[in-house]
Amino acid sequence: MDEENGQLRWHRRTELPLFLASMLYLFCYAVRVLAEGLSEGWRDVLLAVTYALWSLFLIDYLVRWRLSGQGLSYVRRHVMDAIVVLLPLLRPLRVVRIYETVRHRRAHARLTLYARVIAYASMSAVLLGFAGALTVYSAERGAPGATITTFGDSVWWTCSTLTTVGYGDITPVTPMGRTVAVAMMAGGMALLGAVTGSFSSWVIQTFTLDQDREPPGP
Amino acid sequence: MDEENGQLRWHRRTELPLFLASMLYLFCYAVRVLAEGLSEGWRDVLLAVTYALWSLFLIDYLVRWRLSGQGLSYVRRHVMDAIVVLLPLLRPLRVVRIYETVRHRRAHARLTLYARVIAYASMSAVLLGFAGALTVYSAERGAPGATITTFGDSVWWTCSTLTTVGYGDITPVTPMGRTVAVAMMAGGMALLGAVTGSFSSWVIQTFTLDQDREPPGP
Amino acid sequence: MDEENGQLRWHRRTELPLFLASMLYLFCYAVRVLAEGLSEGWRDVLLAVTYALWSLFLIDYLVRWRLSGQGLSYVRRHVMDAIVVLLPLLRPLRVVRIYETVRHRRAHARLTLYARVIAYASMSAVLLGFAGALTVYSAERGAPGATITTFGDSVWWTCSTLTTVGYGDITPVTPMGRTVAVAMMAGGMALLGAVTGSFSSWVIQTFTLDQDREPPGP
């Protein structure tokens, strides 16, 4: 019981600071990728901050593992946590959890479930899209034969990918860029599934209410 | 109570005229974009009408705000209304609300829920697609390296985008055109979600009826 | 009552012959489009058969209208019938109704609802795709700058459109080809909606059964 409490207390105290740290991480990454004219000194500072933040995420993971009192089974049961430590750019996606926590403190839900799912899907899409566009841009920039040459191109490509439209007027050509792209396509499918699922559930719910309200006549 | 009534009365009296005004706005915009050989005089007339209509929408928004008796919280709670004032081309999408209002006066629903959702989605798609095709065409026309060179091209591109097919044989290249395109992709996803959700709900409903009709045998 | 019976009797007697006639229409159209080395004489025969079949469809529509005893309201209530008279290539899509009729005679359903929806969607997709590929091919063939140059190309393009994949490596360029293409995109969306909806309903149904089978709880 005490261990459980230790975990919960750690979780509650670190959640918000870690989320802000992950946003800072994303910001530092973005500056390093986008600010081309940055002096060598500033680049080093940004890299140092990036590594410091990453160490923080690693320490948090190890502390949680320790507090859980579990052995290797912890790693197996919290695969997402390990992924998020290895790829800190995905960490801001936890915004959903933060949002949920904050929302629950306000005593009652303000949004219906489907509106919430669409809100989460949108937030996730924006964060995933931004991190993905940065990574693909930094991988493609300067590659021979690349069609994604500006960050604007990368954002445009990202939007067409996440909505599964897929124009293909510009596409990544480097192995790194394509690997990230595949992850984004999967994200696009999940996004489409979430939007469709919410719509579907909303239609069904509305229909059921309509039916109940009407007299059960012939 | 009186304020509530004031709002309702205002709403009921202005709904239809404002909808017609928004259709006129779309029409004026379309003529300005498509009629290339228009004399300078006519262009000015159209521009004047456009601004007059826009003022009308703004006044309507301010009157509603006033009647609501709320402060800034009104803006936060009616985000869609503010968007529609800033981008009057999206205003005809309110056709759904008009349609609902008209339908309710006729005492009983003539269409089942899923047919209605598909009808709304189709109407929204046509209006959104028309406004989008116009805007993208006016942004791309004349841009260096543009592949969308006629309004027909723009409509073709719009259809492939809204259905999330996304051929990419012709795509916008200007920042303005791409920004509008992203909004249309999002619209395409919502459209797909609506169609899928309706189908889904129809299948489930039909299935449930089928099941109820059959004997509950072994 | 007698009129109702007249309609029903006409419907029952003409349904299967008209379906076979519509398949023959599709076949004649296909031969005229695909058999390029056909002698002038045979082309005329095919055209004559095509017109004869079309007259048949028109007569059937007029007889039904007459039997219904309704005025213009018949046209409004049976929009699909009018469309199918104007575009007889879409008529084989009625296979669903034929299939339903045949199935009901066999006393009990052999397929569950979702399997049936997927079967209908597949049949519709094949027939719509075949008619669409033919029409687009006949419109694009010989057009300047066309990328769809063989019937194989047209089928390939059709598949990528109906599944909403949309490669865009080859696309129609003529107004006629693009108009048909837009109809096929809409068909692709409906197909995707049907497949997704069936899956969705199947998952929900299976889940509900699973839940009912398990003991209700801790």
Add this chain to the structure above:
Amino acid sequence: MDEENGQLRWHRRTELPLFLASMLYLFCYAVRVLAEGLSEGWRDVLLAVTYALWSLFLIDYLVRWRLSGQGLSYVRRHVMDAIVVLLPLLRPLRVVRIYETVRHRRAHARLTLYARVIAYASMSAVLLGFAGALTVYSAERGAPGATITTFGDSVWWTCSTLTTVGYGDITPVTPMGRTVAVAMMAGGMALLGAVTGSFSSWVIQTFTLDQDREPPGP
């Protein structure tokens, strides 16, 4: 009854070995396609193993048919089995059934239904994608005008197809490659349907639970 038992016993004993054989078949096929510098001797060995495994699958099918005690109606009722004998590359897709069998032995389900559907869809997508990428690569490699020139290209194209994104920057050009591609597009649609359906069912389930938990008040 005895025949039923014979079938069941055969099924239970052969299921796992046959699954491993199908994975070996996929592996041999992959080596033959990808290892270009392979000596003639090794190629022959691989071909021999491939044919031996295929004979095994055929024998299994015939034995099942025999044990069923049914005539030609067996073929009609087990169409999938016949397809899987003709195209052994699709056989690993049966992993779902193996997985189910293994899972059921462990006394209770560890994953909820929607997680399971997503897990199955992912496993199927990976296996279908791998087999498809191999086949398309072997068909396209060396074809004149082919844009898919490396296995990496083929995998990239496969991912964009299965998620229905469909960039079209590289596409198959040979009839064989395109035929496989159409099957993969259909697989992509089913995949999208499964993901969407699961999401949808999850949203509805969560919503229903939420509703039940709340007081039924006005």
